[in-house]
Amino acid sequence: MKSKHACRGQKAEWSKGRPCPAWLRWLGRRGWYGLSWPWRWTQLAWWETQGQAPIVVLFYHRVSDSPSVPWTVSTGAFQRHLDWLAARFELVSLNEAQRRIAQGVNYRTAVAITFDDGYAENCEFAIPLLLQRKIPVTYFVTLGPILQRKPFAHDLRFSHPPWPNTVAQLRQMAQAGVEIGSHTHTHADLGRIGSRERLWDEVVGATLRLEDLIGQPVRWFAFPFGQWRNLHPAAFRLAWEAGLRGVCSAYGGYNFPGGDPFHLQRFGAEEDLMRIKLICSGEPRYQGRFPPFPYVQPSSSAQPLPSCGGLQG
Numbered sequence: 001m002k003s004k005h006a007c008r009g010q011k012a013e014w015s016k017g018r019p020c021p022a023w024l025r026w027l028g029r030r031g032w033y034g035l036s037w038p039w040r041w042t043q044l045a046w047w048e049t050q051g052q053a054p055i056v057v058l059f060y061h062r063v064s065d066s067p068s069v070p071w072t073v074s075t076g077a078f079q080r081h082l083d084w085l086a087a088r089f090e091l092v093s094l095n096e097a098q099r100r101i102a103q104g105v106n107y108r109t110a111v112a113i114t115f116d117d118g119y120a121e122n123c124e125f126a127i128p129l130l131l132q133r134k135i136p137v138t139y140f141v142t143l144g145p146i147l148q149r150k151p152f153a154h155d156l157r158f159s160h161p162p163w164p165n166t167v168a169q170l171r172q173m174a175q176a177g178v179e180i181g182s183h184t185h186t187h188a189d190l191g192r193i194g195s196r197e198r199l200w201d202e203v204v205g206a207t208l209r210l211e212d213l214i215g216q217p218v219r220w221f222a223f224p225f226g227q228w229r230n231l232h233p234a235a236f237r238l239a240w241e242a243g244l245r246g247v248c249s250a251y252g253g254y255n256f257p258g259g260d261p262f263h264l265q266r267f268g269a270e271e272d273l274m275r276i277k278l279i280c281s282g283e284p285r286y287q288g289r290f291p292p293f294p295y296v297q298p299s300s301s302a303q304p305l306p307s308c309g310g311l312q313g
């Protein structure tokens with residue numbers, strides 16, 4: 001599906017479609033990080049002093065040592081990511097990230113971990129590790145393949161497409177404290193949907209169905225593919241009106257205190273820890289490169305956030 005997989009948008013963010021050999025990217029990242037290291041950590045320290053430290057939201061898809069689809073991070077790399085992040089930053093939930101953005105002040109750089117789609121193997125290593133280390137995680141799932149017990153449509157071109165989670169796994173995760181979020185019924189490109197009914201079904205209908213299945217409120221929604229062209233202003237409004245707490249995109253972008261607390265922008269993680277280092281230490285090339293998606297906020301920032309079933313935290 002070529003660049004349509006912007007949900008796994010890291011490639012598009014890095015190369016804008018121009019192929020870059022893996023070895024050159026590997027070398028370039030390390031050289032650039034080494035050169036810019038003093039500047040970027042000084043900048044982070046300054047932001048923290050000013051109460052303007054960023055809140056970085058990362059998204060993963062699948063953690064497994066079987067690389068049957070490209071959007072897989074190995075278990076060893078995932079553990080290294082967590083070790084590096086936990087040693088330097090606060091690892092927070094999306095709810096806490098939102099609170100700091102809305103409050104307008106954040107004195108310590110924070111990182112929130114999310115997953116998209118819902119791959120069964122995540123329950124073998126990644127989720128147990130996050131729970132064991134008490135690291136908050138939001139886990140966005142696409143319901144259709146889970147209910148139909150078949151691989152995701154975007155994985156069918158691979159010889160061994162991985163399986164999605166089961167409903168039982170979602171319930172177990174929810175009961176264990178994982179925040180389960182909604183990622184539509186069909187992993188549709190919402191930017192191309194013209195019908196309000198269809199849009200409602202993918203955003204609100206899927207969320208309500210997910211709540212029924214796991215027996216808990218669903219408070220967050222993530223746009224499939226998540227690039228600018230895959231977002232839809234009406235979907236923001238539908239999510240707000242349905243009482244969702246917030247929505248996530250996937251085109252990159254930092255969230256700063258005082259910004260939009262309803263729309264959290266995310267960066268895609270990949271195997272190479274150096275990409276995480278570059279992003280989370282305030283990559284200068286990314287600052288200002290990903291302007292927030294323009295949508296008409298249903299209410300001014302002076303008004304309270306939408307209710308979410310009375311739940312806090």
Ligand SMILES: [Zn+2]
Nearest residue numbers: 007116117224
């Ligand atoms: Zn997705």
